[in-house]
Amino acid sequence: MPNRPISLTCIMCPRGCTLTVDENNVVTGHKCGRGPKYAISELAEPKRELATTVRLVNSAFRRLPVKVSGEVSKEQIPAIMAYSNTITVQAPVKMGDVIVKNVLNLGVDLIATCDMHLK
Numbered sequence: 140m141p142n143r144p145i146s147l148t149c150i151m152c153p154r155g156c157t158l159t160v161d162e163n164n165v166v167t168g169h170k171c172g173r174g175p176k177y178a179i180s181e182l183a184e185p186k187r188e189l190a191t192t193v194r195l196v197n198s199a200f201r202r203l204p205v206k207v208s209g210e211v212s213k214e215q216i217p218a219i220m221a222y223s224n225t226i227t228v229q230a231p232v233k234m235g236d237v238i239v240k241n242v243l244n245l246g247v248d249l250i251a252t253c254d255m256h257l258k
């Protein structure tokens with residue numbers, strides 16, 4: 140565990156408060172209640188939302204923008220990115236379509252973030 144106190148920047152909104160977490164997990168520096176939640180979660184298991192693209196065929200576009208349906212551990216991001224590079228989707232696709240259910244058994248889905256029509 141890193142030495143305390145630890146400083147980190149809250150990324151939950153554009154204000155970017157500088158948070159400090161002491162040895163008792165007491166958080167200071169936040170301007171709203173989301174800061175402490177973020178700081179404790181970030182130190183325990185950093186999580187992120189993730190958006191990427193997958194290969195698309197039968198469309199004027201070659202890539203389909205997708206996102207993961209929930210936050211994933213930062214450690215899992217390289218595996219998800221590598222996996223998404225193996226996927227090919229056929230147009231047409233509707234925004235919100237589930238492209239892959241339960242990606243890598245992580246409990247999140249890969250979701251299309253826009254419509255893609257046939258070529």
Ligand code: SF4
Nearest residue numbers: 149152155156171174
């Ligand atoms: S603590 Fe609240 S106000 Fe400050 S950056 Fe985080 S979300 Fe924004």
